[in-house]
Amino acid sequence: MPQIRRLPETLVNRIAAGEVVERPASALKELVENAIDSGATRIAVSLGEGGLSRIEVTDDGCGMTADEMALALERHATSKLPDDAIEKVATLGFRGEALPSIASVARLTLESRVRGSEQGWRRVTDHSAVTDEGPAALPPGTRVRVEQLFARVPARRKFLRTERSEYAACLDIVRRLAMARPDVSIRLEHNGRTIFDLQGGEGLAPRVAMIVARELADNSVAIDLERGEMRLTGIAGLPTYNRGVADHQYLFVNGRPVKDRLLVGAVRGAYADMLARDRHAVLALFLDLPSEEVDVNVHPAKTEVRFRDAAAVRGFIVSGLRQALSTGDRRSAQAPDAGAMGRWQVEPAIAPALGSIFRGRDWTAPSSNVRATSEAFRGFEAQVMDAPLGRAEQAEPDPEQAAEYPLGVARGQIANTYIVAEAADGLVIVDQHAAHERLVLERLRAAGAGDKVAASQALLIPEVVELDEPACDRLEDQAERFARFGLVMERFGPGAMLVRAMPGALKGGDPERLLSDLADDIAQHGKGLLLEEKIEHVLATMACHGSVRAGRTLNVAEMNALLREMERTPRSGQCNHGRPTWVKLSMGDVEKLFGRH
Known part of the structure; x- marks a missing residue:
């Protein structure tokens, strides 16, 4: 029998590094978190070849003395846990594993200067072995450089991906940490090129949108x-x-x-x-x-x-x-599709035909050519459109509060599908079927239709569904919640569930397949959503079939009634499938289409 032995410190560090440092992005994450924990207000990150050849993080934080730097490179040494209350940790790092783990699989140069000190200190380790140390000139703060990552661990090095993939992972890490601290200025460079330079104090929403x-x-x-x-x-x-x-x-x-x-x-x-x-x-x-x-x-x-x-x-x-x-979310996606808008800028294909209509017209004697022009236009009209798809009605006086309507006042209908409305700040186009589908769904919910759809349908003979024990445990924990949606079940031994009733909306469904899907859903997401989605799907289907169809002619009063209800209804900015129910073209954009800008 082999004898039990203590592993050498270098091997212990490499084993620990396998959990902490999986790729360049893992090392970068630890270094930037250390910089944030140091109280830095500015952090600069520089990468070479996606972090494969070089990772450098510089901050203006509190810095470290020479003795603290030596201690920081020992395993499980940290300043972030002043006592043993690990459940009350308030910093990003706290385990004391990052620096020694990185130093065990790379060449690590650590430079730091405490604020108020005349000079800093530098310590260089090459795969855990200290190779150089001494005074260093740098501003207050800390600079860490990681080179030759996994150079002496070929088994790990060969599993790294391409430079582009590793850079993408590093970029994601910096983005997430930059969002977490919008008060900190963060600059990222890759191969000498500045990717972004975010200034601290700009606020959460602007920083998230910028990233x-x-x-x-x-x-x-x-x-x-x-x-x-x-x-x-x-x-x-x-x-x-x-x-x-x-x-x-x-x-x-x-x-x-x-x-x-x-x-x-x-x-x-x-x-x-x-x-x-x-x-x-x-x-x-x-x-x-x-x-x-x-x-x-x-x-x-x-x-x-x-x-x-x-x-x-x-x-x-x-x-x-x-x-x-x-x-x-009564708002829709704000910008119309760029491709569709771009096509407005192209000269229409019918322009030559229009030119043929007016070519040779004697503009000084309109009466002699009106009939010919009219006949020519009728011929052109027959050529380019079989039947008009848009229509208008005699305008009625707008209500006094029309300027306050976000979706404006209806002006007409196109292709018996799209409502055209004029708002105070632009032109609104509404998909009548998508909009009414959302309105009907919200009405069904308000009327309690979901409860009726989810009402239990008792099985004539309860069905036993056999699953593995962990799956049964997950379903049993959520049984009371599922019962509210009409699925009544109970434990039937270690590896089985007894289904007594199914949701009325899923009448005729397969209990075994449903429970299997629910167990997988709970395992993946922590709490089953699939049954709720199935019930919602039935409601959405009812709403779809009960809504105004595309192709139905609406009068102006009906159009305006639809617009006013949309303004009152939550989530009316999108249909039940996530598509926009309306788009708005600002008056400025309309004027640009005609060169009036």
Whole structure:
């Protein structure tokens, strides 16, 4: 039998580094977090080849003395835990593993100067071995340079990705930390090129919009809610402003960037009836709660957290997001499609035909040519359009409060599908079917139709569904909640559930497949959303079939009634599938189309 032995310190550090430093972005995250924890107001990040050849982080924080620098390179040495109360940690870092882990798999140059000191100190380690140290000239603060990452660990080096992929991961890390601290100025350079230079003190919303997308500022709602000791702030994109991947969802807990399944599931639940399943919201959410209510010591990378009362946190986020969106999302995505607008600038294809109509016209003697021109135009009209698709009615006097209507006053209908309205600040085009579909859905909810749709349909013979024990445990924990949606089940032994009733909306459904999907959904998102989505889908289908169809002729009174109800109804800015129900073209844009600018 092999003898038990103590592993050498260098190997211990490399093993620890495997958990903390997976790639250049992992090392960069630890270094920038250290800079933030030092009280820095300015942080400069410089990368070479996506961090593969060089990572350098410079800050103007509190700095370290020579003795503190030596101690900082020892494992589990930190200044961020003044006592043993790890459950009350208030800094981004606290484990004391980052610097020694990085130093064990790279060449690390650490330079620092305490404010008020005449000179700084430099300490160089090459894969844990100290190779040089001495005085250094630098401003107050700290500069850390990491080179030759994994140079002596070829097994790890070969698993790194391309320069472009590693740079993308580093960029994401800096972006998230820059959002977490809008009061700190952060500059990022890559291969000598400045990527961004963000100034501190600009505010949360402007910084998030600057990092994610500038148009987010005009297509989002601000969030600032409190419940007990919990507070939720940030900005959430309108459902019509969405992406095909979830990479633009930035979540923070007590200022710490996290990637947490419970929070992702809560966001998905909040947008459940406003987005198609393959689309994802764009947002930045900041959740603050007492430090003892959340465990950040789950993984060395510190990107996962565990909540003491997960259900309360999830409910707060879902209700908070829905409340914010219901007050602000009567707006649609603000900018019309750029491609569609660009086509307005092109000379119409019918221009030659129009030219042929007026060519040879004697403008000094209109009476002799009116009939010929009229006949020519009728021939052209027959050529380019079989039947008129737009119509207008005799205008009625506008109401006195017309200028106060956000969606304006109806002026006509195009293709029996789109309502054209004039608002005080522009031209509004409304998709009548998409808009009415949302209105009908909100009416159904207000009337309690969801409860009726979810009413239980008792099974003639209860069905036993066999699943693995963990899946049964997850379903049993949520059984009471599912019962409110019409799914009545109970535990039937270690590896089975007994289904007594199904939601009326899912009559004829397969209980085994439903429970399997629900168990997987809970495992992935922390709390099952699938059943709610199925119920919502039935409501949405009812709303779709009960709404005004495209192609139906509406009179002006009906159009205006639809516009006024849209202005009163939450979430009327998008249909049940996340598409915009209306777009607005400002008067300035209209004038540009005609060169009046």
